[in-house]
Amino acid sequence: MNNMEFNKIFAAVLIAGIIAMFSGFIAKNIIHSHEMEEDAVAIAGIEGASGGGPAKAAMPEPVLHLIATADVAQGEKLSKVCAACHSFDNGGPNGVGPNLWGIVGAKKAHLDGFAYSDGLAGMGGNWDYASLNKFLWKPKAYVDGTKMNFIGLKKPEDRAAVIAWLRTKAGSSAALPSDSQIAAEKAELEPEVSEAPAEGEAPAEEGAGEHHKG
């Protein structure tokens, strides 16, 4: 081995070493930004859960997917609180609130003879499953100035059960929610959940990519 060859080999080893160091440096940074991203996701999740957070409290959980299998008997039990103000039988009297026979799918403010609040009377549209979910979750949040003086049903299972029971109080029951209605409700009420599955690698990778760009 002459001097020249030795130099070449030495240079090659040196360069290899530099490349190794440099790629180690890059790798470290990539891993580092991964970690950052994962932490950010986890913290966001904790904040959402612990704060009872503004984002969480502003919208009810979706329930359309629960209605087909909801506990109708439980819904009937829960309806006892509604019965203080509502009757549910065909031709039943209005109380503090209107009779609710056939309410699922009926137009909002469905009885001509009842003195509805301006908010409900002017709302338009029908009581589809998605709007019943929002109204029964927090009547006052859904209908501006509503006369329904009721705090709401906080548990999604309870709302699903009551709605499933209301569905039976009709001449012919409204069709069950379709797959596309179920998907639309989830997309509206659970936008974070579709992005958040933090166990998947995709969100972290996306985030790391953004870091490198910026």
Ligand code: HEC
């Ligand atoms: C304290 C009395 C009261 C209770 C309890 C109550 N409601 Fe009402 N409800 C009303 C009143 C009053 C209205 C009319 C609201 C308006 O005009 O804004 C109403 C309206 C409604 C409507 C809309 C009716 C329509 O014609 O558009 C639905 C649906 C409804 N209530 C369901 C329920 C259910 C289900 C429960 C039980 C989980 C319940 N309510 C509990 C008083 C009550």
